[in-house]
Amino acid sequence: MTVQVRSAGLIDREAIAAIIMPVIRAGTTYALDQAMSEADALAYWLGADKEIFVAEENGRIVGTYYMRANQQGGGRHVCNCGYMTLAEAAGRGIARRMCEHSLDHARRLGYRAMQFNFVVSTNEAAVRLWQSLGFQIIARLPAAFHHPALGDVDAFVMHRTL
């Protein structure tokens, strides 16, 4: 199996929507309105402040991530990313491959750290994956996320230097 990560183009919009809409509708891992329209979701994911990538497995788009500066001005040397994988491609290392790509890309751009602002604590696979890639939990946001099935759960701020 070969996974390639590349910059996204407008031609990838439909494939990106097919990845992000089920994640948003589920409402279990991202703090986004579960009912948001596909147009609004794409406007968010492909926002002008972001650089967008897709992961292709044997030529099929199975993941997408964005990178942006987490703050402006004096805080613009720290980046922020979000990653989503097609549900049926889960467990095959797609998110790991995208995160490794993002760490390399962030270093090339001169970013000095990467911060995830809101990792839902019950998303244990993600928390473990980010930890295995060098991220540390630097804050626990108490009851910051209302999980549709589990109720109020904590969220983490995770961070690593580059």
Add this chain to the structure above:
Amino acid sequence: MTVQVRSAGLIDREAIAAIIMPVIRAGTTYALDQAMSEADALAYWLGADKEIFVAEENGRIVGTYYMRANQQGGGRHVCNCGYMTLAEAAGRGIARRMCEHSLDHARRLGYRAMQFNFVVSTNEAAVRLWQSLGFQIIARLPAAFHHPALGDVDAFVMHRTL
């Protein structure tokens, strides 16, 4: 001295610009581009995701703050605020008055917590003020802010329940 806090209107744009532009140009307390235009600064401060207030001291606008949901979807019960005071009105309790107003307003809106995502650690007066109003430092973001005079300094995530 009487300080009144009220909702801002479009008529307050000039007074708000007179407060926020020196703070942005100084670049010591907010992670915003020091060189941003006044139009961009107002577009940011008065963004559609925010509710805006002004503080009047004897009828003169000497402070402004915004409130917004810090996250969407499952995270929309936590709000975020930013406060700026006219330099020449500093030390007279304007920021304290605005924060107290925001805590009351947030409770009325049903928010269950307030989070500040990026309090520059060298802004000691602000850190102490927020602590005196019940906020706790729940994360130290290492070297997250490049201070124009002091170089790289930490920033804090501060939080309180409502």
